[in-house]
Every structure is written in C-alpha cells, then in structure tokens.
Amino acid sequence: MSDFLKIADKTFSSRLFTGTGKFGNHQLMEDALIASGTELVTVALRRVSLDGEDDDILQHLHHAHINLLPNTSGVRNAKEAIFAAHLAREALQTNWLKLEIHPDPKYLMPDPIETLKAAEQLVKDGFIVLPYIHADPVLCKRLEDVGVAAVMPLGSPIGSNMGLKTLEFLQIIIEQSNVPVIVDAGIGAPSHAAAAMEIGADAVLVNTAIAVAGNPVMIAKAFRMAVEAGRMAYNAKLGAVKAYAEASSPLTEFLN
C-alpha cells in the first residue's frame, strides 16, 4: 500500500522531518539525517552563512532526496519574519518556509498573533508556509483559512524532550484539520514520535533528540522505525483501549 504524504506540490515517503541544529559536527549531522530517511530538513536562516563560508551547513545537505525547509527562528514579529522569508527564498532557492516567530527567547513560545499576520502575507507572496504554533485548534483553523500548506503544533516546549504534553489539543487539531498536521517540538524519544503518529499526525519533526543523543545515527534509525510503526498502527486502525472489562451487558440485557 502506498502511503505518501502530500504537502503543497511535494510528495514525501518519509514522515520524519528533522532539524539541523545542536549537532556536534556537520558530518555527524549528515550521517544522522541520511540514517533517518528524512526528506524534509529545516535549517535556521540565521545559522546559514550567506556569503558561502567553507564549513557551511548547506554543503552537508546536498542530497537528491533531501528538501530544505528554511526557518525564521530568531525573528520577533511578522515584519521581521516576512523579511527573513524573502532572504531565505533568495539564499536557499526555495519558497518553502517554516514560519517560526517566538519573541520569547527563554521558552521559545510561538506568538500566535504575529504568526497569523505573517502567514497571511507570505501566502500572498507565494510561499509554501508551514507555521510553528502552539497546539491551539482555533489558531490552526485560522491559519488554514489564510492558506498555509500544513500546521506544526508543538508537543511540548522546543528542546524540552517532554513528549506530547498537548495531547488532547493535538487530537482536536488532527480531527478538524484539512491540511497536514506535523507535530513539532518536544518529541524526545522514538516512543513519543510513535504516539504522535498513532493518533493520526501526518508527520513529526525531531531535532534535539537526535542531535544530542549519544549515538545520533542510531537514534535517527530508531526514530525512522518508530514513525513508520506509528503510522502503520494508525493505518491498521488500532483497537480501542478499554478502561474496564466488558464481560456482560447488565444494563442493556433486558433489550434482548
């Protein structure tokens, strides 16, 4: 059975998206990304050397199956995000954009108001916009209305590795969404990734958990397998989890 994920004009066979920050070196990053099977890799524009320095990150991402997803991490409002997006499009030759506006440098919480404003403008400017947001179902619908290609709600704060703390809200988002839902941030272990896929997320994005693992290449493979397993379980229609046994039907027996 083919089970591809389609976002805008691209089709992905891997549902594991990855990041490029926090790795101990670029070679290790490249090896881990290859092992993960990822086809969409996000890169912080602020880390890219726009004047083409030797040890630049981009040189390690030249693989036919890897698509770049520049992100706007570091901007504080819609205006800066729009500027960064245009810079990214020029520098990286792609109109795909992970829209990240977190004016709070401590917890990196996304600003819903600025994100919506920027998304609306960027869609008009021809970008394929994937906004990073809180797991807010209403905001997801509003973003869908302005034409984003997918939504990226957080599982827990960026880099926290705490897993799906927003589970209830993610489920509502998945239930209501007409665009792909990518669970971003907070996925700290393959089991978290599998859990997100089991509830019906279309993809997950993992960075810290791979980058800072003792063996990033091995953990990347584990994530790949977990995402595949979770997706397969979702497709197979998991049996319902029962909170109590249903041995007989004492309340409805009289109907028989």
Place this chain on the structure above:
Amino acid sequence: MFKDEFEKYDWDEVQSSIYAKTAADVERALHKTRRDIEDFKALISPAAAPYLEQMAQLSHRITQKRFGKTIQLYAPLYLSNECQNICNYCGFSFDNKLKRRTLSSIEILQEAEYLKKEGFEHVLLVTGEANKTVGVDYLQKAVQLLSPHFANLSIEVQPLEEAEYKMLADDGLYAVLVYQETYHKDNYKLYHTKGKKSNFDYRLDTPDRLGNAGVHKIGLGVLIGLEDWRTDNFFTALHVNYLERNFWQTKYSISFPRLRPATGLIEPKVVISDKELVQLICAWRIFNEEIELSISTRENEVFRNHIIQLGATTMSAGSKTNPGGYAVEPESLEQFEIDDSRSVAEVKQMIEGKGYKAVWKDWEQFASFG
C-alpha cells in the same frame, strides 16, 4: 525598576542565609525540575561543594538539551582605552600611566578585517568611558561601520541612555553587556572612586533602560574578587529574574570574570577557586536552563577545555584586550592578562576534539532592513 526590588534586600542577611543552607536544601534543589532563587542559594552555598560531580553531570545534560553540542565563538574588539574613571581593579583606570589610544575608522576596519579572516561573525566592541572622544556618536559610527561585516555585534561600554540604546539597536546592535561589578552598594564606592562609574544607581538601572530600548540581549555579571561571590551572584540572579519577568522578549547572558592581576592594581579581596567557579557555573545552569553562560580568555587553557562540557555556551578565542591589538598595534598594553593565549584555530580544534561544534554565525540582522 529593579532598584525597588533590590532595596528590599540586605546584603548581610542574604549572605548569612546562603551560608546557612544545608545538604538537605541542596538535594531538594537538585531533585526539582524547576528551581527558584532559594534553590539557587543552596546550589552556590558551601553546602553544595560535596555535590559538585552531581551538579556537573546535571549541568552537562541540561546544557546539551538546550544548546546542543555547540559553542558559540566571539571576539572582543577593543576600540579605545581612554577612560575618565578611576576603577582600582582596571588597567585602563584614569590614574594608570599608559599610552591612550582610540581607533580611527580606518583602524577599526583593519581590526575587523583581521577578525573576519579568523572566521568571526560575532564581535564584542569594548571601550572605557571617555565621553568626549568615545561618546555615543563614536559608538554609533563604529556600529554602522561594522554592522555590514558581521552577523552579530555587542558592546561593553559606558552605560547609555535609553534613546541612545534604541538608536544603536536600529543601526544593528544586538547585545549590550553591562556588569554591575558588585551589588554591595557601600563597598562599590571603594572600587569606583572617581568618575561616572562611581554612580552605583545609574549603573543598576541600566538593564531596565536596555529592556525598554528593546535591545535583543543583555549581559550581566559581577567581577569576582571584589566582594563575596556567592552573595554577588545571588543579586545577579535576582536581577535576571526581575528582567525575565519584565522584559520577556530579551535574551540574557552571564559572565564570570575573575579579577586578574594587572599593572598597578589592587589584589583580589576574595579568591574563588577553580572548584568553586565550576560550582557557580553549574549552579547557574541548573537554576536557569536557558541562559547563555560565557567564558572569556581570562581563564586558562585547562579550565576552558573542561568548562565546555559543564554548562558554558559562549567563548572568546584568540583575544586581544588592547585597542589595535590584532592588526594595528599588536604590542600595546592590555586591559588584563590573557590566560588562554591559544590561537583561534587551536581553540576551535580543542572544541571539536571534545565532540562539539564551534559556531561562528548564529544571527542574521532581520530587523535592520525591514
């Protein structure tokens, strides 16, 4: 204003409360997931000394989770050693006989070219306080001159007015470092005997002005060697807590400069051992998981090699602390002695040897074009 909060505390009471912390307080702090300022006191207290390895491991894990296996590199660029102030721990002090020099635009660019060749993208501009020759106009010119060449510019200069900070930020300035030196208000006068820097309150209010001006990052710290370092760091933590609550869009960084011997200066009144400095750095990390912790070349090679894995996130390398020290006039007198005199390439190699990535560029000036 932070001053209002600061004035509620009494130095001696704070100090004795830190020294009264027990092993039980330390263990509680270590086992929590979110620590408050009382926990910080426990972690910097003498009672925490036996827990150093545990603290180091925790700090290592927390730092990697947030910052990954990376160390941000920066270079200080001394623009001037002219100074009207007398600070009796500083080589540039007004009463110190040395050749004064303020770099011209051409010289600034010469130094910049050198740093650029070394690979630097993050640069810290440093001056003394000489308002006639190195006033805000001079600083503005320097920022305008350098901002096209570097991704990220910081300054460590005299405290300025809010509007002046705003102006510099508009020209591409990213961060301002302003160390209180000591929060011991009475003894502050003993070290800062003449000039504008002797105004404790104006300095204390500076981070408020920076926050209001919307500068991206504020660097805080005390000069270790003046007063009890535990108490001084408590007040720094209190200051950070206040700033994080009031200026939530601003980033913060902490430095731990130790008083170094320099020609004709006072001897440190208190000495912090390497062990204690590691304890302090780990305590900061455990207390505030997101804050940047910066280590300069005042520290020696061995210490710097190890501190990478213990909580530090930012480092200078190949530094010169004299104006023109890189390219224009490499032989002039430095502000303080450099203890790690390795080249940039050697430091980079050391970082990579530890399995870390030396990061040169981590900023893009998104705002200044908008």
